[in-house]
Amino acid sequence: xxxxxxxxxxxxxxxxxxxxxxxxxxxxxxxxxxxxxxxxxxxxxxxxxxxxxxxxxxxxxxxxxxxxxxxxxxxxxxxxxxxxxxxxxxxxxxxxxxxxxxxxxxxxxxxxxxxxxxxxxxxxxxxxxxxxxxxxxxxxxxxxxxxxxxxxxxxxxxxxxxxxxxxxxxxxxxxxxxxxxxxxxxx
Numbered sequence: 001x002x003x004x005x006x007x008x009x010x011x012x013x014x015x016x017x018x019x020x021x022x023x024x025x026x027x028x029x030x031x032x033x034x035x036x037x038x039x040x041x042x043x044x045x046x047x048x049x050x051x052x053x054x055x056x057x058x059x060x061x062x063x064x065x066x067x068x069x070x071x072x073x074x075x076x077x078x079x080x081x082x083x084x085x086x087x088x089x090x091x092x093x094x095x096x097x098x099x100x101x102x103x104x105x106x107x108x109x110x111x112x113x114x115x116x117x118x119x120x121x122x123x124x125x126x127x128x129x130x131x132x133x134x135x136x137x138x139x140x141x142x143x144x145x146x147x148x149x150x151x152x153x154x155x156x157x158x159x160x161x162x163x164x165x166x167x168x169x170x171x172x173x174x175x176x177x178x179x180x181x182x183x184x185x186x187x
Contacts, residue, residue, distance in 0.1 A: 041128070057124050059173045063105065065122065069112040070157045070165040077112045078158040084108055085150050092143055099130055105150055109134045109157075145175070 005022055006012045015023045043050050069077070088101035105127045110122035149172040156165040 054128060055173075058129065059170065061122065061125065062109070062173060063169050065110050065113060065118065066153060066157065067162040068163045069109050070160055070162040072114075073112050073157045073160070077108075078154060080108055081105065081150075081154040081157065085147060085154065088150070089101065089147055098143055102146065102150075103127075103130060109153075112157075142176070143160040146172075149175070 005014065005016060009016045009022070013025055015025055017035070082122065084101060084105045088098060091097035091101050103123075106126055107119065107123055110119045113119070151167065153165060153168045153172060156168055
């Protein structure tokens with residue numbers, strides 16, 4: 001019984017506190033996908049080719065999300081995206097905060113779907129890319145381009161132009177793909 005409870009605890013399904021009863025944790029797409037972070041880090045660190053696979057998956061995923069956003073975004077969604085761009089602009093000169101705002105922009109596009117599995121998957125992919133690879137070292141000098149691209153994507157979402165939004169997102173991700181370098185390659 002103790003082994004079974006420990007296994008459930010390791011899986012994140014329950015919380016064990018000494019001297020208290022075990023508590024069942026609430027399950028959500030985010031809590032389940034966050035359990036994969038350590039495995040993803042090991043995979044990406046041990047096999048550099050996996051980073052290219054993750055970039056490809058992100059491109060396909062984000063293009064689908066931006067298509068959906070362009071089809072369904074409300075004025076409030078667009079206003080939120082514009083606010084995130086303004087917040088990102090306020091972070092110029094602070095690479096860590098700029099990247100955090102970049103992640104928030106992409107996560108907000110995912111949130112427009114209203115699908116918690118898509119949101120959690122988007123956040124996981126972004127975490128794996130930004131956390132486990134040296135983006136900050138390669139970001140400098142591209143901030144203004146990123147802001148312009150985010151503005152163009154938002155304008156196309158606001159115009160409910162799915163094809164245009166996908167094309168803009170593809171160009172944005174294709175340009176930024178070189179910003180992600182495997183940690184071992186950063187010497």
